[in-house]
Amino acid sequence: MGTGYNKTHNILVLADHLSHTKTIQFNEDMLMKKSILFVCVILLALILITPASICKAAEPYKIGAVFSVTGRTSFLGEPERNSAKMFEEQINAAGGINGHPIELIVYDTEGDATKAKNRIERLIRKDKVIAIIGPSLSGTTMAVIPVIEKAEIPFVSCAASIKIVQPVKKWVFKTPQTDTQAVEAIYLHMKKHGLTRTALLTANTGFGSSGRVQLKKLAPKMGINIVADEVFGPKDTSMTAQLTKIRGTDAQVIIGWTVGPTQVIMIKNWKQLGMDKKFRFYESHGFGSKRNIELAGGAAEGVYAPLGRVVVADILPADHPQRNFVLKYKNDYEKKFKAEVSTFGGHAWDAMAMVTMALKAVGPDKAKIRDYLENIKGFAGTGGVFNMSPQDHCGLDSGAFEMIVVKDGKWALTD
Amino acid sequence: MGRRNLIGILFFSIFILLFPLVGRISAVSHYVDIMIFVGLTAMITMGLSLLMGYAGQISLGHAAFYGLGAYTSGILTAKYGINPWPALLAGIFLSAAVAVIVGSPSLKLRGHYLAMATLAFGEIIYIIFNETVSLTEGPDGFGNIPHLSIFGFKFESILANYYLVWAVAIIMLIFLLNIIHSRVGRALSSIHGSEIAAMTMGVNASRYKIQVFVISAAMASVAGSLYAHYVQFINPPVFDLFFSIKLLMMVIIGGMASVWGAIIGAALITFLPEWLLFLEDFDILAYGLVLLLIIIFLPKGLFSLPGILYRSVTPRLKSRS
Incomplete structure (x- = not known):
């Protein structure tokens, strides 16, 4: 006009x-x-x-991303943002997808559900992206799911909670392993070694209490007997009281479920009290940082933990299906950002890989991308080998974890 | 209420009515959604400005009242299938009752005891949200909260929720302006000026202060209920101490002495991060800088800006004539 x-x-x-x-x-x-x-x-x-x-200059494919880049949960969002950006760079350097470059638009949620919702609306309405990855947290993910379902846009979350994909939502997928799978991995490993009686030592945080629920829920199903159930605060500086109580029971195993400084404190106390001879110690899948071994100063020796393969990429057997993919990601990340790789960044890497795979196969059609994501089979990402189905929008099982033991101050594979 | 405020409300209502037209411009089409959150926070900041600017009290617990409203509505509707409207009322009564309990002892004392009491109260509520897992599902939060509906009309779309939220906010605005320009408002101003002087004139200072606190808590609770029904999911971090502080910041940035300022503050603090997104990693720095500049150069808030401009212009005009 x-x-x-x-x-x-x-x-x-x-x-x-x-x-x-x-x-x-x-x-x-x-x-x-x-x-x-x-x-x-x-x-x-x-x-x-x-x-x-x-x-x-073919029109770029726009992919949206929201992570908790700043705020209390930036330890999740920062590696995720870095990984997604690195993926964008690499794929564009290799000529893009079918000649189309990808344009990744990343926003920070600060871990806030309201902000996450605002940013997702912005991605959908203003930026008109084809698919969205993130957020980093279960809470922010759950808050944006109604928006995603209404807007009908393919969405791959990088948050852990099983509630994200159970019950199944049409447009919602996720890449991280769940705590259910970590618990299964520990219980299976215990049974293989003939251990059936365990004590729980969990933090009263979101991570800890969610783990405790799963530990208690799965125990009877898998023939595990919980003989003690001790809880501590996330800022506690000693767990000797809880451990002394556990010492009086006939437990064979202690399962500690927490992240942050307490995961080091509890194994230190376990060693100090001389309990390492009688009780085997399992940490959760949140233990996967080499810094924990350093901080424990020898106390980590003999501690078991189910870990994602990102942190143990270099000790995987050469014929492992995930090895090349994971190792490449790990090396690239550590070279580019000069920081230790974490499982969290891997979640965003897997999400980007899946969305770009879909784009390559079916083009920028939202419904077709969704259908493609739902039928991904045998994709060996950093988090595990994904087998999606209409009933399972996560596609991982307990095999996504590698049982690791700390040996001579290093991660070692175990059977 | 005064002619200026009436004209203000008229123009503001027209602005609110027409604002969704920006939804047609693709670059700002998501602003309608953000405006809903401006409306929700404005409901809380308006009450807070009455408490701070007129009763001279600071509350660090308004995020908790917001949360009480949201959780009452959420739990009653999503878990017990109760109609959202009585649930909203239940939230108001619960918040008001809690406000009386928290406010009565601390507001009878002179000084900032309310700030301390509400700080502790906010933390307690936050812990309750996190720990009563059977009711609130703890840190995970819960969803499946239904949208509001009235006479078969469901407030499902962004636009419907926008008009609902702002209709409620404008009703609250009119209500507060009426209070301010009534005997109660004058009594409150006198308390803020000098509590002793007001009391010698026969003003029951603590009773007025408690009333204002309860009103503001009830308003925050309504905002919380509307939040729950719009977003359909609630989890504790939304209602933490940080949000309480942010609300105070909105009132101070907007201008404590006016409910209009509270709305401006809510709008600015909610939109500012959105406008600064183009700076990528430096948006937080710019955000701080903007707030700092406002506090340094406009200590009485953004609402004092027109007055300052007017006063700086009029002497020149006079000298010219």
């Missing part, structure tokens, strides 16, 4: 000029000739340039 108005306006002005003086008419004639020439040149240029420019 605007250009139409301008055109008529220009013509009117021109007509006005033409009707005034001869000199102006002469000038206008010149002008007319010049402008016709100009238009011809422009048209010619366009004809020459257009095909080339279409080939060169």
Whole structure:
């Protein structure tokens, strides 16, 4: 409408000029000739340039991402953002997807559910992305699911809770392993070694209490007997009271479920009390940082933990299906960001890999991308080998964890 | 209420009515959604500004009242299948009752005891949200909260929720402006000026302060209920101490002495991060800088800006004439 108005306006002005003086008419004639020439040149240029420019700058595929990059949970969001950005860089350097570069738009949620919702609306409405990955937290993910389902956009969450995919939601997928699978991995390992009686030592945090629920829920099903159930606060500086209580029971195993400083304190106390001879110690899947071994100062020796394969990539057997993928990610990440790789960044890496796989196979069609994601089979990512199905939008099982024991201050594989 | 406020409300209502037109411009189409959150926070900050600007008291627990409303509505509707409207009322009564219990002892004392009491209260509520897992599902939060509906009309779309939230907010605004321009408002101003002087004039200072505190708590609770029904999912971090502090910041940035300022503050603090997104990693720095500049150059808040401009312009005009 605007250009139409301008055109008529220009013509009117021109007509006005033409009707005034001869000199102006002469000038206008010149002008007319010049402008016709100009238009011809422009048209010619366009004809020459257009095909080339279409080939060169195909429209980018826009992928949205939201992570808790800052705030209390930045330890999740930062590696996730870094990983997703690194993926974008690598895929664009390799020529994009079917000639289309990808454009990753990342927003920070600060771990806040309200902000996550605002940012997702922005990605859908303003940025018009084809698919969304993230958020980092179960809470922020659950808060945006109604928006995602309404907008009908493929969505791969990087948060842990089993509630995200159970019950199954049409457009919602997730990459991280769940605590259920970690608990299963521990119980299976215990039974293999003929251990059936365990004591629980869990933090009263979101991570700890969720783990405690799963530990208690799965124990009777898998023939495990819980003989003690001790809880501590996330800021506690000693767990000797709880451990002394456990010492009086006939437990064979202690399962500690927490993240942060307490996961080091509890194994230190376990060693100090001389309980390492009688009780085997299992940590949760949150134990996978080499710093924990350093901080424990020798106390970590003999501690077991089910870990994602990202942190133990270099000791995986050469024929392991995940090895190459995981090792490449780990090396690239550590080289680029000069920081130890974490499982969390891997979740975003897997999400990006799946979404781009879908884009490559079916193009930028949201419904088709969703269908593709639902049928991913045998994809060996950093989190495990994914086998999605209409009933399972996570696609991992307890095999996603590798049982690791600390030996000579290093991670070691165990059977 | 005064003619200026009436005109203000009229223009503001027209603005609110027409604002969703921005939804047609793709670059700002998500602003309608953000405006819903501006409306929700404005409901709380308006009450807070009455408490701070007129009763001279600080509350660090309004996020908890917001949470009480949200959790009461959420639990009653999603877990017990109760109609959302009585649930909303239940939230108001619960919040008001809690406000009386928390407010009565601390508001009878002079000084900032309410700030301390509400700080502790906010933490207690936050712990309750996290620990009563059987009721609140703890840190995970819970969803499946239904949308509000009235006479068969369901507030499902963003637009419907936008008009609902802002209708409620404007009703609250009119209500508060009425209070301020009544005997109660004048009594409150006198307490803020000098509590002793007010009391010698026969103003029951503590009773007025408790009333204002309860009103503001009830308003926060309504905002919480509307939040729960709009987002359909609630979890504890939304209602933590940090949000309480953010609410105070909105009131101070907007201008404590006016409920209009509270709305402006809520709008600015909610939209600012959105406008600064283009700075990528530096948005937090810019955010702090903007707030700092406002506090340094406009200590009485954004709402004092027109007055300052007017006063700086009028002498020149006069000298010219």
